[in-house]
Amino acid sequence: MKVAIIGSTGYGGVELIRILQQHPAVSLYTNHSSSQDGSLLTEGYPHLQSIIDQPLQAIDTKKIASEADLVFTATPSGISAKLVPELLKEGLKVIDLSGDYRLKNSKDYEQWYNKEAGDEHWLHEAVYGLTEWLETDLKDAKLVANPGCYPTAALLGLAPLIKDRLIDEKTIIIDAKTGVTGAGKNPSPMTHFSEMNDNLKIYKVNKHQHIPEIEQVLTSWDAAVGAITFSTHLLPMTRGIMTTMYANATEEVNIDQLHNLYKESYKDDYFVRIREKGIFPSTKEVYGSNFCDISIAYDERTNRIMIVSVIDNLMKGASGQAVQNMNKMLGMEETMGLEFVPVFP
Amino acid sequence: MKVAIIGSTGYGGVELIRILQQHPAVSLYTNHSSSQDGSLLTEGYPHLQSIIDQPLQAIDTKKIASEADLVFTATPSGISAKLVPELLKEGLKVIDLSGDYRLKNSKDYEQWYNKEAGDEHWLHEAVYGLTEWLETDLKDAKLVANPGCYPTAALLGLAPLIKDRLIDEKTIIIDAKTGVTGAGKNPSPMTHFSEMNDNLKIYKVNKHQHIPEIEQVLTSWDAAVGAITFSTHLLPMTRGIMTTMYANATEEVNIDQLHNLYKESYKDDYFVRIREKGIFPSTKEVYGSNFCDISIAYDERTNRIMIVSVIDNLMKGASGQAVQNMNKMLGMEETMGLEFVPVFP
Amino acid sequence: MKVAIIGSTGYGGVELIRILQQHPAVSLYTNHSSSQDGSLLTEGYPHLQSIIDQPLQAIDTKKIASEADLVFTATPSGISAKLVPELLKEGLKVIDLSGDYRLKNSKDYEQWYNKEAGDEHWLHEAVYGLTEWLETDLKDAKLVANPGCYPTAALLGLAPLIKDRLIDEKTIIIDAKTGVTGAGKNPSPMTHFSEMNDNLKIYKVNKHQHIPEIEQVLTSWDAAVGAITFSTHLLPMTRGIMTTMYANATEEVNIDQLHNLYKESYKDDYFVRIREKGIFPSTKEVYGSNFCDISIAYDERTNRIMIVSVIDNLMKGASGQAVQNMNKMLGMEETMGLEFVPVFP
Amino acid sequence: MKVAIIGSTGYGGVELIRILQQHPAVSLYTNHSSSQDGSLLTEGYPHLQSIIDQPLQAIDTKKIASEADLVFTATPSGISAKLVPELLKEGLKVIDLSGDYRLKNSKDYEQWYNKEAGDEHWLHEAVYGLTEWLETDLKDAKLVANPGCYPTAALLGLAPLIKDRLIDEKTIIIDAKTGVTGAGKNPSPMTHFSEMNDNLKIYKVNKHQHIPEIEQVLTSWDAAVGAITFSTHLLPMTRGIMTTMYANATEEVNIDQLHNLYKESYKDDYFVRIREKGIFPSTKEVYGSNFCDISIAYDERTNRIMIVSVIDNLMKGASGQAVQNMNKMLGMEETMGLEFVPVFP
Incomplete structure (x- = not known):
């Protein structure tokens, strides 16, 4: 090749x-x-x-x-x-x-x-290349639109719930946090070390271009999804995205059921790892790797489900997923050349 | 004294x-x-x-x-x-x-x-010492329970909306982020530099002891508030808390109205600064000071209000507010000895 | 004023x-x-x-x-x-x-x-404004040249040894480390967060403009000082300078004698703090303050003296010392308005 | 295997x-x-x-x-x-x-x-396993003592000069800086994030156990080397070591000659990369990899040579070099399984 x-x-x-x-x-x-x-x-x-x-x-x-x-x-x-x-x-x-x-x-x-x-x-x-949820065989694709970093983390986290209609589509809130490489190579006042170090910024409030991307995919899965709330924060770290997501349950659920749903949904997906119940992932646990680690929680007091997903924004959020898609386009194992162990610590 | x-x-x-x-x-x-x-x-x-x-x-x-x-x-x-x-x-x-x-x-x-x-x-x-919203004169108080760091940021941000009944009390979600000093002086695996640097952690999911504290105060202001969702994240920075808060509007609102409400609510409070419309605060902008900086946004697409507030967790979130309360207990200007300019950068 | x-x-x-x-x-x-x-x-x-x-x-x-x-x-x-x-x-x-x-x-x-x-x-x-070692009364000065950040840390650390002729002037090596605010407000590739975080850079090797400044002052104190070695490193932190300095002892010395010399030299200088023997300062211990903290060590194995000094580059290394000089020019206490307790942690 | x-x-x-x-x-x-x-x-x-x-x-x-x-x-x-x-x-x-x-x-x-x-x-x-300068064939070795992190960086940087007798052995000063993983997995006050972040510490002054290790190897190469000065600093970063080393030239040298010496000395060593003249390495440029990057400078004003070397302390400074040695013990290519591209940024 x-x-x-x-x-x-x-x-x-x-x-x-x-x-x-x-x-x-x-x-x-x-x-x-x-x-x-x-x-x-x-x-x-x-x-x-x-x-x-x-x-x-x-x-x-x-x-x-x-x-x-x-x-x-x-x-x-x-x-x-x-x-x-x-x-x-x-x-x-x-x-x-x-x-x-x-x-x-x-x-x-x-x-x-x-x-x-x-x-x-x-x-x-163009085929939207969220590899774990592809709707066509990439072997036939000529053009893959590789997903954005935030949408990858958000969609992998929400997919099982949306597809099973377990959440009220009008209550989805995604609070996303990213490391600074998400802002690219060009220096700017926003990413100047002296002002970004030891600092936490919120940016592009209600204006981030990943909002319509997430909505488009969610709506394709469940037409009842319309506008969502998605906010983005810049953290003093180099790599890593965490999306903390909230939605109301539509029916009686319990944590075992939810956890099993996620384990089952991703059982054949090497790069999606579901944490044990009660354990939540940190961004550094996927640093430099193509993994997306996910946890789910349920709060009976509010009847609200919370999903937490983490990725390395440059790997599963960009280039890692791109190579995963390349592997599929070329008929190879999707994991080929991508089995990087996270760099920890 | x-x-x-x-x-x-x-x-x-x-x-x-x-x-x-x-x-x-x-x-x-x-x-x-x-x-x-x-x-x-x-x-x-x-x-x-x-x-x-x-x-x-x-x-x-x-x-x-x-x-x-x-x-x-x-x-x-x-x-x-x-x-x-x-x-x-x-x-x-x-x-x-x-x-x-x-x-x-x-x-x-x-x-x-x-x-x-x-x-x-x-x-x-005990008088709950959220200084800007005290319900009794501290001059008569013998015991002040100084608020927690997260509750201070959250309550100052939510107060005007709750008191004016502008949000659906069942939709309140508080996504909170803190610097590591919030975890105190004792070393632990969670706060070990090698594993906390360049990392983002979520912790005490649905179990944080500040949940009942926030609920108690909100409910005292508006009995319709019951259980809220409050999540806490640990960031690779020393000081600073940001709370990003979401709730549905109960009636037609617009950003001018909301912004004016906040400006008005805090017009006599030196330590609460409302940002201009469209500008959002970063934690470093209050570093080492007793300020709480707040912004508000409204998204017509979702009919959802978002409030962002930042404090220095050791100052307005702890010792600064404690001295502010001391000043009030002793009949002095609340700002006395507290007019620290934020240390920036 | x-x-x-x-x-x-x-x-x-x-x-x-x-x-x-x-x-x-x-x-x-x-x-x-x-x-x-x-x-x-x-x-x-x-x-x-x-x-x-x-x-x-x-x-x-x-x-x-x-x-x-x-x-x-x-x-x-x-x-x-x-x-x-x-x-x-x-x-x-x-x-x-x-x-x-x-x-x-x-x-x-x-x-x-x-x-x-x-x-x-x-x-x-112009009077060179290294406040602790001024050679003229600032009350008569019209123009003060406020010292550079590195020279302040280096000169305060070397002065007692040079003035007492305790070191071989040809062996002075200053290995200096600074936080990124030392590079100023303008964003650049060098100070871009993504590439400066978790990174250590050495820069302007043998070319830093503070070399002649340090040499000029040292030579004015001891004409035998000529060219020195001075190197500069950029660290992933916001504020703070540490200079680690090495020189050979010219005669038999011991640590008690050296420590006493430093205690004595600075006994009337509020902003210079000599650490106890065997204890060395960290930059954060002067963060946001006008202090310069100094330690000294002696290694019998090599007959080499080591001096470590730390300052906040924006305070004692720039604006703090400038106000200290202003106080002196105006006939006030040099500490006036400068007694900031370091912001720790 | x-x-x-x-x-x-x-x-x-x-x-x-x-x-x-x-x-x-x-x-x-x-x-x-x-x-x-x-x-x-x-x-x-x-x-x-x-x-x-x-x-x-x-x-x-x-x-x-x-x-x-x-x-x-x-x-x-x-x-x-x-x-x-x-x-x-x-x-x-x-x-x-x-x-x-x-x-x-x-x-x-x-x-x-x-x-x-x-x-x-x-x-x-035991064979001291500084792979690039091994003195026996590892295929015959039963026990390899894998070098310390600091000694690896220092010795790779000094070797060509020492072996060619180009520096005065009594003037060697090594100013070393490390990321916090060098202090290991156990939490301690020294490595507590709140006090290590945005901080620079010097530690074990004249007492570090790597002093005799460096001296032993240097002396084995050139018996005139006796006691050296070696100091160690802890920086707010996860991985990475830089050693900045100083020594007086013993004869007339120039930068071309020195640069050629280094290029020549390491021309067959994949993991040692000599930077172009005037370019100096940063620690992040070897992050997660087994490289040791080296630059050399010469200052005519002081007749002093400066060498800068960087490694990832957990890779070339520990486990990477250990696997490099394993490869040699087992008769394989020394680069096998070690060709990690540095994780940048």
Whole structure:
């Protein structure tokens, strides 16, 4: 297998390199960047010294098509919208890590992203790559829209309850917390160490572009889901997302039943680990790995269910899931090259 | 004014020292500890070198009564239950920073704290010291139960909405986040740097002892409030609490109305700062100060109100509020000795 | 006393505000900025809400002279060089927090700062404001060059040994470590949280502009001091500097003698605290305060003396020392308004 | 290959698990612990859920010998002293990660560790496993004393200069900085998050047990090396060591010559990466990997050479190097199973 990465200079691209470098079925991968043709990745990422020595290449779709079978586009929002159809036209398979092909309705995209949406045909064709809950066989897919980091954590946590209609769809609240790599590579006042260290920030209140993404998927599972509440916090840590989710139970439930539901739902999914009853996951327990760890609680006093899920935002929340999808597109074991033990502590 | 601190070796006690050292109306204060009579505070707290040189004293209630007018008990839960009545018997005024005199119903205390409750007479007499919403004049109070850190942040944030009956009392969800000083001075696996750094933990799910404290106060304001959902997260930072709170609006509201309500509610309260519309506070913006900063948002899509409040857990969440209450008990300006500018960055 | 701050939008300026806000002898201070005339400080520093409400003013030297007695210039290097003489011409006293008036030799400045040096007359007139070792009475000074953060920590630590000729001047090595506020307010890749958190960087190897500053002062104390080794590390913390310093003893010494020398040297200096023998300071023990804590060790195996000093880089390393100098210039107690207890933890 | 880990509940043991889990030539490994026979590793290390499910086993040397070929002893100092000879007696090969078999002179051990030294025969037989500078073929070794974390970073940095006699042996100063995992798994006041976060501590001044270890190796390379200065600092980060080292040049040198020497010395060593001239490594650039990155500088002003080296203390500083040594003992490529790309950011 030969693959290409477009956008190697962002954190998603660099994490793809970390994974593919050790992937047994990828014989070659090349790195491309719009802005830094000819420069060395090691200038911005000296940790890659002796690992990646070839210079970054320009984004030449024909050349990429002649050398690779599949492309990861780890580009900022707005770039993939135009680039992806060009790559597909060359016969390449594409896994897009940006948000450009996730929202089926181009109006939603334009409203929440405030940019021009991607090609309507490909918006319709794109498979939303929440690997554990795929609705089509990826072997037939040409374009995978890789899910956002928050939606991955939220949807894996909510899926069993929504699919079993165990919660009141109008009561869903998702309180999400992320490490700072979620804000990307570019320095800004928000991510300046002096002001982010020992600090906790809430941002994009009621405006985060992952709101419509989560709603779209939940509604596809249960049409009664409409608007949800989703809030996002920036924490003084590098990696990791925790979503703490609340919803009212619609019928009498108990913790054993809920716990069994989750164990059963994910029994064949290597990367989703359900914690023992009463034990809740911390973000560091999945650091550097592709796991999503989930716990569930039920409070009889309020008849409210709480679900807690954690992921590494750069792995299961981005590049790890992208490679998991690649494995499926290419007919391989979904775990191949992804069995990283979490780096702890 | 002469005051004594019992429990000077904990973080609450040490923060009291930081404040009282600079308080213009406190001429003397003494430090007492059950376990370390005769030792020096500077052994555990070398930052106090040249500031506190006298050794720690034993807890001799008669001696304290002969030297001080007022005592802060910054002792662990379970100690104050017995100690406070002895101090009161000697004629001392007491501000108790532990949780022992907050819950009016001793059964609640025993259930949530799993310890023996304090004296029934004093449980009844104790004034709950949420300074901005006091229901009696502290000048007449002998015992103030100083609020918990989380309840302070949550109650200051919810008060205007609850008192104006603007939210559905059955939909209140409080997602709380704290820095690690909230877990106290004693080292434990949970607070071990190697495992807490770059990590986010959720703990005491549906079991936190601040749940009944918040419910008790909210119910006293609006009898329709019953059980609430309150969850607690431990973040890799030293100080700071943020509570992100959600509730459904009961009637048509808009953001201007809500914002004005908050500005109006706290217009005479120096330590509560309402942010401009659309601006949300970060915990570091109150670091080392007695401020509680609050923002409010309204989402028309879900008809849900969100309130965000931040405090320094050791200041407004403990020792700062305790001194604010002391000022009121002694008939002074509530801001005296407390006008610390936040330490930023 | 009326004072003005030029450069209020940087960290040095904001720390001056924190101090002056609580200073008993400063009745008024105004905030000035070259770039943000008319805007509000609270836009970049919301922690100042309700504390500083007036907008930033332009830098109009005549207007400042009509309103203030003394000015702090907390401006970037290169700005003060030209601005300071203009302020002095108006009869203002100036305390310059930049590096522009510290190096007596303009060629040194141009070599190490790579900028045009300040006015020769004022370079000569400026008093280097290392408060504990001043060589002239500040009451007569018009211009104080406030020392750099690293030089303050290093010079306070080395002074007793150098002045007593106890170390071989050719063996001085200063290994310095700083928190990230030392790099200022502007975001950059170096201070981006995602790459600075959980990381340790060494920077400006053999090129730091504080090298000639330290050498100039040491040489003025002991002409045998020439070039020293001084290295600088950036640590994942907000505030704090530690300098670990090494030098060979020139004669037989022992730890008691060294410890007594330090106790004696600083016995009248409130802000310098000598630790007990065998106890070494941590940076957090001076956090938010104007203290410099120092320890000394002697290793018989190598005949080498080690000195460890810590400061808060924004306090004793910048704005705290500046106010200490202001107090002296105005004939007040040097501790006035500066007796902050360290914020711990 | 079948291997056993004794001491799986410490950080060294857990890091061995992370490596061996992905090692292509290790078919089985078992986990042993003195204190927790029968309990699950996942109780203390939930990140291992679904990865390690079998319970911890007691330390039964005969049983281990019947099941494994090689044992890692990742036990605290003082335990290996007695345990290692018992394992060797059973015919097992042993890689000891404790300090018990590093110091050849038992008196040195007893002085610096304040414990009883190991068996004299095995002290003599043990091969010091600084992999890049091994003096015997590990294929013949029965016992490898795996180097300490600090000595690994220091010795790899100093070796080329010492071996080429380019520095004055009496001027060596090593200023070392470590992340908190270096202090191990047990919580203590020193490593309590509230007091370690945003803090920098210096510890064990002139008393660190790695001093004689570094001196022993340096002296074996160049008998003129005697006592060195080595100081240790604890930083608010999880992993990573940087050693900043200083020594006077003995003859005229220049930076090109020094840089070439280092490039040449390590040209066949995959895990040692020499940075380009003028570029210095940060600890995060080796996070989670087995690399040691090194830079060198020369200051003509002082005739002093500076070397900077960084490692991940749990990888190249402990378990990574241990597996590197295992590979060599078993006649495999030294890089096998160790080609982890650093986790960045």
